[in-house]
Amino acid sequence: MYSEKVMDHFNNPRNVGEIENPSGVGTVGNAKCGDIMRMYLDIDENGIIKEAKFKTFGCGAAVATSSMATELVKGKTIQEALQVTNKAVMEALDGLPPVKVHCSLLAEEAIHAALWDYAEKNNIKIEGLQKPVNDIEEKIEEEY
Amino acid sequence: MIYLDNAATTRVTEEVFEQIKPYFCEQYANPSAIYSFAGKAMSAVDEARKSAAELIGAESNEIYFTAGGSESDNWAIKAAAELYKDKGKHIITSTIEHHAVLHTCQYLEKQGYEVTYVNVDENGVIRLDELEKAIRPDTVLITVMAANNEIGTIQPISEIGRLAKKNGILFHTDAVQAYGHIPIDVNEMNIDMLSASGHKLNAPKGVGIMYIRKGVRIGSFIHGGAQERSRRAGTLNTAGIVGFGAAAKIAKEKLEENAKKEIALRDYLIKRVMDEIPYTRLNGDAVKRLPNNAHFCFKFIEGESLLILLDQNGICASSGSACTSGSLDPSHVLLAIGLAHEIAHGSLRLTLSTENTKEEIDFTVDKLKEIVARLRSMSPLYEDFVKQQS
Structure with missing residues (x-):
């Protein structure tokens, strides 16, 4: 069902983890739907993304798209990172099954959310960046 | 390979397969034919019918062979609704049925029937008080599964049968997961119709039964021939039916022994x-559960x-x-027992057979520990x- 690239990024996800004091961090998705992505970015004074890390709760495709998205934005300028669309993530993974296309949208959204956080922290406006849809329930009931 | 998905399907055992073999190349006659060549096939079908009946305390002529559990469920529910439409158009079922029952009920709702979906408790046991309250003068059918296919909870079928009988309502049970795995007696339990499937019991895929109590006059579902006493048309699937009978016979002989073995392994797991x-x-009831079913939710993972x-x-x-079924919603069963969506997403069903070993279970748990830890380390x-805890 998954391409070899998807399986590779699921089995050996690149850039899993957190960044301490990140330049920007964004969390998107919804636990109800079964996918949550959190992306951390470290952006230097020239606006270059030095480091990208992620954590994801979700299916194989959700992990693989997060992994690929971090790979695609690393070393890029903010404007270049904005060009990393869901289509670009999908193509880099040699495609996704139709029911998993939403995972690539989530990856794009995670990049935007992290950049939005960076812009807010630095009180700047990033050309072409919309406020991301932030649609997750952070609360987890303590029922155990 | 370690196979822990016996609720999805089972292996045809060599013992069963040996009995099926002659009915492909040698005894290939259409059992309904008049010549003597067909005689052996027909007597094999009769023998299988007897074994299928004996496993649930039924008579041979109350067993009808079908193509499987889904067909039997469709037949029972649609034909019962049709038969009693002048008496009433109300059906009672539960919220945790298999889709073969739920979607059939939803289909009937579109045809003008009313369906009450009775809730279950946190272990997945149907709420009998709610069921009793749901009964109305125009209720014509109660259909509740004998045991749940996901979480393995065994339903109080005897109590439901008693309620149905007391109120003069037909009672159907989808026993696909229960048949041959736990004791069922259609007379003691007042079951009027019962669905079962061969491939959950070491018989081949594509064969099932419907038990219809003598005197229950539901109509045909598959039209087109005089097979199965004119109630289910279609050339008899001799090999499949023989396999069903062989598996049912073995299951009857070994029911207690198999259950004991599986329960020990299940509880260890x-x-x-x-x-x-x-x-x-x-998930599911710790005691009232299928001998081979273990079902968990691991928090924070998918x-x-x-x-x-x-x-x-x-x-x-x-x-x-959700991801495995192509829909975004987690299982309706897990939501029905009151789990939050994000917890229901992290579910795992392991269903055993008597062929599984303790070594296999140990290996599985060892791997499971590593995998859950790894996925949690990646989970936001x-x-x-963890941050909230510290």
Whole structure:
């Protein structure tokens, strides 16, 4: 069902983890739907993304798209990172099954959310960046 | 490979396969034919019918062979609704039925029937008080599964049968997961119709039965021939039916022994998982559960990722997870027992057979521990949880 690239990024996800004091961090998705992505970015004074890390709760495709998205934005300028669309993530993974296309949208959204956080922290406006849809329930009931 | 998905399907055992073999190349006659060549095939079908009946305390002529559990469920519900439409158009079922029942009920709702979906408790046991209250003068059918296919909870079928009988309502049970695995007696339990499937019981796929109590006059579902006393048309699937009978006969002989063996292994599996993997929930009733079923939710992780990683370790398992079914919603059964969506997403079903060993279970739990830990280390939900704790 998954391409070899998807399986590779699921089995050996690149850039899993957190960044301490990140330049920007964004969390998107919804636990109800079964996918949550959190992306951390470290952006230097020239606006270059030095480091990208992620954590994801979700299916194989959700992990693989997060992994690929971090790979695609690393070393890029903010404007270049904005060009990393869901289509670009999908193509880099040699495609996704139709029911998993939403995972690539989530990856794009995670990049935007992290950049939005960076812009807010630095009180700047990033050309072409919309406020991301932030649609997750952070609360987890303590029922155990 | 370690096969732990016996609720999905089972292996045809050599013992069963040996009995089926002659009915492909040698005894290929259409059992309904008049010449003597067909005689052996027909007597094999009769023998199988007898075994299928004896397993549930029924008479041979109350057993009808079908193409499987889904057909039997469709037949029972649609034909009962049709038969009693002048008496009433109300059906009672539960919220945790298999889709073969739920979707059939939803189909009937579109045809003008009313359906009450009775709730279950947190272990997945139907609420009998709610069921009793749901009964109305125009109720014509109660259909409740004998045991749940996901979480393995065994339903109080005798009590439901008693309620149905007291109120003069037909009672159908989908026994696909229960038939041959737990004791069922259609007379003691007042069951009027029962669906079962061969491939959950070491028989081939594509064959099932419907038990219809003598005197229950529901009509045909598959039209076109005089087979099965004109109630189910279609050339008899001799090999499949023989396989069904062989498996039913073995199941009757070994029911207690098999259940005992599976329960010991199941409880060992459950204990190890619950002791060794934190933030885990056992779903379904601890005692009133199918001998071969273990079902868990692992908090903070998602089921499909878990299944892929188990598969990479040679372990076949399943999940009620949304991703595997192509829908975004988690299992209706897990939501019905009151789980939050994000917890329901992290589910895992392991269903055993008597062929599984303790070594296989140990290997599986060892791998499961590693996999759950790995997925949690990647999970933002777990990260938040850990931060809240500190």
